[in-house]
Amino acid sequence: MEERLNSFQIGLKLLDRAAEKLKLDPGLHKKLRYPKRQLIVSIPVKMDDGSLEVFTGYRVQHNVDRGPAKGGIRYHPTVTLDEIKALAMAMTWKCAVVGIPYGGAKGGVKCNPKEMSLGEIERLTRRYTYEISVIIGPEKDIPAPDVYTDSQTMSWMMDTYSMAQGFTVPGVVTGKPLALGGTRGRKDATSWGVVFVIQQAIQHLGLNLKGATIAVQGYGAAGAGIVRILGEKGARIIAVSDSRGGIYNGKGLDPTKLAEYKSRTGSVKEYERGEAVSNEELLELKCDVLVPAALENQITEENVERIKAKIIAEAANGPTTPGADEILAKNKIFVIPDILANAGGVTVSYFEWMQDLQSHFWTEEEVNAQLEKVMVKGFQDVLKVSREERVDMRTAAYMLAVSRVAEATRLRGIYP
Numbered sequence: 001m002e003e004r005l006n007s008f009q010i011g012l013k014l015l016d017r018a019a020e021k022l023k024l025d026p027g028l029h030k031k032l033r034y035p036k037r038q039l040i041v042s043i044p045v046k047m048d049d050g051s052l053e054v055f056t057g058y059r060v061q062h063n064v065d066r067g068p069a070k071g072g073i074r075y076h077p078t079v080t081l082d083e084i085k086a087l088a089m090a091m092t093w094k095c096a097v098v099g100i101p102y103g104g105a106k107g108g109v110k111c112n113p114k115e116m117s118l119g120e121i122e123r124l125t126r127r128y129t130y131e132i133s134v135i136i137g138p139e140k141d142i143p144a145p146d147v148y149t150d151s152q153t154m155s156w157m158m159d160t161y162s163m164a165q166g167f168t169v170p171g172v173v174t175g176k177p178l179a180l181g182g183t184r185g186r187k188d189a190t191s192w193g194v195v196f197v198i199q200q201a202i203q204h205l206g207l208n209l210k211g212a213t214i215a216v217q218g219y220g221a222a223g224a225g226i227v228r229i230l231g232e233k234g235a236r237i238i239a240v241s242d243s244r245g246g247i248y249n250g251k252g253l254d255p256t257k258l259a260e261y262k263s264r265t266g267s268v269k270e271y272e273r274g275e276a277v278s279n280e281e282l283l284e285l286k287c288d289v290l291v292p293a294a295l296e297n298q299i300t301e302e303n304v305e306r307i308k309a310k311i312i313a314e315a316a317n318g319p320t321t322p323g324a325d326e327i328l329a330k331n332k333i334f335v336i337p338d339i340l341a342n343a344g345g346v347t348v349s350y351f352e353w354m355q356d357l358q359s360h361f362w363t364e365e366e367v368n369a370q371l372e373k374v375m376v377k378g379f380q381d382v383l384k385v386s387r388e389e390r391v392d393m394r395t396a397a398y399m400l401a402v403s404r405v406a407e408a409t410r411l412r413g414i415y416p
Contacts, residue, residue: 007086007296013322015089018398021389028406031414035085036103037061041131043109045124048117055124059107059132061141062088065408068139069105070095070346072146072175073128073153075121079108090317091346093401094339098378100350103405105141107132113148125153129160136161138171138357144349145175155180171356174349183352185367191225192368193344194315196375197336198230198289201311204383205334210234213287215309217241217279218294219268222315222342224259226291231255238287240268241279243294248285249274283307292319299324307333314338329392337394339401340378347374 012033019029043055058081061069071091084106092104109128113121135141145154154173158180161172170181178184185192202209212235216223219242227237236252244267247253253274261271269276283290283303290309292298296318299307304324312328313336314320320328320335328335348371355361362370386396 006082007318008082008089010318010322011086011089014394014398015402017395018402021391021395021399022403022406024402024406025410028409031409032063032402032405035060035062035088036064037135038081038085039132039135040081041128043124043127043131045120045127047120055109055111055128057107057109057128057131058084059135059141059143060084060088060105061135062104062106063092063405063409064103064141065412066096066103066405067101068103069141070100070102070144070349071105071107072144073107073109073149073157074147075109075111075113075124075149075153076147077110077112079110084108087317090339092405093398094343094346095350096401096404097339097382097397098343098347098374099381099404100343100347100374102142102346102350105143106146107143108146121153122156125156126160129157130164133161133164136172138169138353142171142349142353143173144346151175151177151182171353174352176352181352181356183348183355183367184362184364185371186348186352187221188225188229189348189367189371190222190315190342190345191229192371193347193375194222194226194291194293194313194341195229195233196344196372197341197379198291198311198313200376200379200383201313201334201336202289205310207288207310211236212289213238214289214291215239215282215285215287216291216293216315217246217282217298218292218316219262220293222345223291223293224262226293226315228255228259235289239274239277239282239285241277241282241294242268243279245269246277246279246282247271247274248277248282285309289313292316295319297321299328301327304328305331307331309333311336314341317342325392325394335393336379337397340382340393340397343378344371344375347371 039059041057087106095102176182239248284306286308289311293315299320301323304327382397
């Protein structure tokens with residue numbers, strides 16, 4: 001039977017499982033199932049040819065009981081309200097599991113930026129920002145870059161919001177350029193976060209990072225950073241792939257030469273120092289650490305029995321389906337779940353926001369040192385729950401996160 005993979009239903013299932021294990025009060029559980037606020041906006045944009053196009057945009061705030069909402073903005077033709085609701089909920093748990101005082105939010109615009117000019121994307125961004133400005137702000141909800149948005153998008157958002165306020169408000173978004181109040185270390189934050197938890201998992205399982213075999217599916221910003229950093233730490237990168245295909249070399253790939261090749265050709269697919277491997281085949285390679293850093297729903301009931309990795313570090317959001325998850329746990333494969341593994345990005349976004357509010361900025365070394373403390377503590381907190389409750393790491397991460405949010409909700413009570 002084929003798995004049903006509606007992202008919001010998957011999110012609810014994970015919440016329900018944690019709530020059951022925690023014996024959570026039914027009222028609290030019910031409150032956590034519903035997003036606090038869902039805003040749908042129409043975005044009229046004058047296109048370069050003079051025509052008017054109207055796009056649909058979303059901003060969902062799942063929970064703000066632990067602090068202001070936090071979450072990225074994505075521009076993609078497949079954006080749906082359910083997807084944004086699921087991602088907002090995941091952000092709530094991600095912030096809670098590593099102890100950052102934020103709630104979860106997410107935003108998106110249904111559009112195809114690949115078919116739009118820079119001017120059209122700027123006009124879309126500014127009008128979208130204006131439309132959602134009623135619910136965002138440095139003390140309310142702080143957007144950040146996500147799929148097909150970047151530091152330039154955040155610059156436009158910050159400027160649009162600031163113009164309406166009458167003064168510059170750097171803290172309204174994170175992921176900005178350094179010149180506008182961005183933080184050092186943001187570019188590699190997700191990659192470093194994944195590396196820090198991989199180091200912890202390897203230590204926990206009694207393995208050695210030096211010489212450990214690594215396969216990375218997805219060679220975007222996060223995947224490329226993970227490959228580079230793990231290579232520098234002496235791990236052996238045996239396979240890497242991007243959207244066009246992948247490359248495998250059991251003796252190890254040179255991360256520097258691979259990055260140069262990708263930069264020159266646009267893909268790792270035909271890199272000469274290895275043999276071709278598909279994205280699907282890469283997942284099934286024998287390795288110490290498998291890093292899915294591309295799309296969701298990559299490890300499914302169809303292929304899970306062929307997964308041979310000892311550790312799976314989920315750099316992507318939702319790369320493992322619920323059905324596959326149960327089989328991985330049964331097969332004793334150590335999974336570092338996405339809400340923990342890829343929390344480095346939101347952690348450094350939090351650092352950026354703090355620096356903006358204080359107008360005091362850190363060095364990259366300070367940022368990475370603080371990030372390591374947060375990620376190591378997050379991993380150890382989840383591992384402790386996993387051992388005490390005798391559950392897998394994903395269930396433990398959700399139990400920890402849900403209990404922290406539920407406690408904040410309980411203490412605040414229901415207004416009025």
